[in-house]
Amino acid sequence: MSAHIPHTQRLARTAFTVAHHLNSMRGVYRSHDIRMASDRLKQLAHLALGAADHLLDAHDLLSVARDRAEQADAPAPHHALWETGRRLELVRQLTAHGAQDCVNTSALVGGEFHRQRLLPAQPSSLSAAQQAALILTGLGHVSVDSLNDKAHTSQNGTRLTIATIRSLEARGLVTREPVILHEQRVHLKGDGYGALTAVLAHPRRTAPATALPARPAHTANHSRTR
Known part of the structure; x- marks a missing residue:
């Protein structure tokens, strides 16, 4: 405490x-x-x-x-x-x-x-999956199971790979902090704050299939007809 x-x-x-x-x-x-x-x-x-x-x-x-x-x-x-x-x-x-x-x-x-x-007129050269992982990290939703070497997120239906987390670590954008047993919480680090702001300022053109789930077609159609 x-x-x-x-x-x-x-x-x-x-x-x-x-x-x-x-x-x-x-x-x-x-x-x-x-x-x-x-x-x-x-x-x-x-x-x-x-x-x-x-x-x-x-x-x-x-x-x-x-x-x-x-x-x-x-x-x-x-x-x-x-x-x-x-x-x-x-x-x-x-x-x-x-x-x-x-x-x-x-x-x-x-x-x-x-x-x-x-x-800058263009966002940083992060992939769609890296951008999504950066946003989820900023929201406090990303953790890593160090025992199985797998990345997890508390966002239902969202998938992240450990390779994506490692790529952000290599760029100095995120870091891990032990929480309990073998769970590690992923946090923004150093340039990660500026990178997240740049990502939010330049929305992605398409949603990454492996990181942020697309909206169901029937929901999107329903929204357009309202």
Whole structure:
């Protein structure tokens, strides 16, 4: 629990910093989308700060309950455990959509930078599968089973290959972090943040067959007739 506190605090600081840079960048017209992106970043920062506070409270509550239980040679008080669980649930609620909000904000900034001709005319030379994997990684949906050397995603119906993840690692765009047992979570790294923004600013012409499932034909036809 305590290990997550500095990560949450760092997220808040980073969000505030990016919002400040976005507002102070020279040559950038502060359009509606730029202002919206700045507001979303500040909102994310405040949510992260709230989550950090609840984590600190939960850690303190659990520490006090554990100390008292050891002194009395008895289980930790039920109310302390309940209150700790309540704080952790609040943390989950505050951060549940953080990754999606970050990706949506990146799409706003990338699209606006593209319209203002602040990005290259062409996206980076990533394949469709690599682009899809980069987006899913930004959303926090990608993990690797190191025991079987297989890539997994929490997106239903979406497939990723370990070769795609390795290709992004070789470019320095993603990295892995051990989570539990043999599961490794895949995160964006270094140039991966800029690469993701570029990908979002230049939508793919076609969806990759091995990474993002196509919409069923009957659904697409139904949408056109509405």
